[in-house]
Each structure stands twice: as structure tokens, then as C-alpha cells.
Amino acid sequence: MSLRIALLGLLTVSGPASGYDLTKLFESSINNAWQARHSQIYPELNKMAAEGLVTVEEEGPRGRKTYTITEDGARELRTWLIEKEPSRSHRSEGALRAFLLPTLEPHEAAALLRAEAESYGVRLAELEAIRAAKSSWKEPGFGHYALDLGIRQTRLMCEWAEETAAEIEGSTRS
């Protein structure tokens, strides 16, 4: 159900857009929260149109269909955000790796964590660059909160990996 919510959200903020536009928007904006390929987006838009959550207001060249969110669609989005309590269960490859660390030799686990910390560090720098680029920019709106959250989470992973590596090395060095 979350895919359609994401699409309704994008349509709310971007205004009318085609499936093609939305596919690119997915990649450029919502990417660190959710992902979807065009092969999933197109059929979903058709389903939503059939259910009246979006409408095709105009058809352009190359078969382009421009979708607009309807009142029903906006209501659906709002209801999901406010009334549906967030599901607690989630999958995280990072957490799974954390869980499996003790199956390795301590020096291997520490090395793995150092490498992970390194790569989270790189990612953190990328995200901070994006924020820096946007801050001197117009509307403080879209993706702002999600980006802030993403930066915090990435920083956390980076610090956790570093500290845990140190902890493992510390308790081994005796």
C-alpha cells in the first residue's frame, strides 16, 4: 500500500505529473525512504485512476499521460498518515549484519565494521552535500525532513560501526 501513498505524496507536492516524471522524482527525491521502478509505477497509476484517486487530465505527445491527484486521493493520503499507526516490523540488512557479527572471529568483525563505517562516512558526506546545496535554495519544503532524518541515521550507523569496532578490538587486545 505504501507505493500508492508515496505516489499520492509526490503528486501532492509536484503537481500533475506523468508516470515518467514520477519515476524520476522517485529516484531524485524520495529515494532514501522508498524505491520503485517504472514497471511498478505505471500499473499502479492505472489502478489508482480506476479507483478515482487520480485522474488523467491531459494526454501529451508520445502517449504521455499527465496524472492529477483527486480529492479522494488527497483524503486517502491524509487518512493513511494520520490514522494508520506505523507498522513496527521492518527489515534491515545493516541490523542483520550486526546480529551476525559474533559468527566471525573478533578481528574479522572489527575489520568489517571499519569498512562499513568508512562507507557510511562516504554516504554521509554525500547527503550533507545535498543538504548544503539545497539550503541556499528556495522552498525549505520537500524532502527536507526526510533528508534530515536520513543524515541522522547514516551518522548513527557510521558512529555505531566505529565504536563497536573499537569495543571489539579493545576486549580482544588482552
Add this chain to the structure above:
Amino acid sequence: MSLRIALLGLLTVSGPASGYDLTKLFESSINNAWQARHSQIYPELNKMAAEGLVTVEEEGPRGRKTYTITEDGARELRTWLIEKEPSRSHRSEGALRAFLLPTLEPHEAAALLRAEAESYGVRLAELEAIRAAKSSWKEPGFGHYALDLGIRQTRLMCEWAEETAAEIEGSTRS
């Protein structure tokens, strides 16, 4: 592929176990990193047995099959941990919600965040209780790192929600 990795990890640390045992172990240990139902676990164990990653050493009453990890299985786990670089893409309902916040009125967004902070706070207390119960306990091993990471992540969400609510309220109150 991660399901089989998780199963191999559990078999490594728990020793030989049945599908039934593993299903319960999933719930009680690895739960905040990954989830799986018995309907997924049983077929996967059969597949892994066919591929030689685990073996059925003994069959007990009620058709109970006790699986043991093989050297091939241990190698598979180790290789995955060390050689496969973590996939960066992940889905997070929490992050999606963050992204969608600006589609709400500021006062609604702030209220939503307060409620989320509240529920993350409850969850945080639960996790800390688990850690406290385990700390005065035996082996500092299993689930330790994953639990620590889970606590940090939950605390982060709690703080982020609280601070973001305050930020939104602050910028509105003019």
C-alpha cells in the same frame, strides 16, 4: 537471499535446531532485524538441505527434523558477510512518513510527530528493559550488537520526532 543467511547465522550460534525452533528463535532474537514465518522457513530449510548447506542429523518425534549447519553452510555465511557489499537501498515506513510530512498542515504534522515520539519512547523503554535483563546474564554474545544498534536507532527516531515537532511548532508560532 537474506533469509537463508539469517537461518545459517541462527544455526551457527544455537547449534542444531528444528524449523520449529528456528521459527521461535526468529521471533525472540533476530526480530528487530529480520522476520520470517514458519511457512517461509520450512521450505527454505528443505532447499538448503538439498543444496548441502545444512543436514538433517536426526529425526525426532512428531516428524521433528533437527538441522545442523555444514561446512558449506558456514562458508556461505562467512562469504556473504565479508564479501558481499551491503545494498544501500532500503525501505523505511518511518522515512516515508518523514517525507510526506509537508503534505499536512503544520499543526497536524507536529501532532503526528509528538505521537510518533511517544510510541518510539515506549519501544525504547522495552528494548532497554531487555538489555538490562540480559546484562546481568551469561554470555555477552548473541543479539548484543544488534540490540545495541536497535536501541540507538529507536532513540534517534524518538529524538528526531520530538525535535522536528518543536521545529515545526516554532516556525509556525509567529
Add this chain to the structure above:
DNA sequence: TACAACATGTAACCGGTTACATGATTGG
């Protein structure tokens, strides 16, 4: 003897990925 817990499986379905397939328009 009845109920809870043990124990394993299958089938239908849903969401997501990869790959296949097609064609129109624009710019160099």
C-alpha cells in the same frame, strides 16, 4: 479426555525486481 503446544507442510496472493518489448520526439 480435552486442550495447549509441538511440528510440518502447501496454496493463493501481493509487492517488488528484472528483463523484454515497443514506439515517438528532439537535438546534434
Add this chain to the structure above:
DNA sequence: CCAATCATGTAACCGGTTACATGTTGTA
């Protein structure tokens, strides 16, 4: 004219969830 990009779709497959289905053992 050719290539890149715009633009939409379908089919096969995979991982995961829900529900269905069945039978055994221990214990109150």
C-alpha cells in the same frame, strides 16, 4: 540520419504474508 531521451507497457520470477491443512505429544 542517428542517438539519446521521452514514454508506456507486459511477463516471469522471487521473497514474503496469510490462510488452509494435518497430525502428534504432553499435561492438567
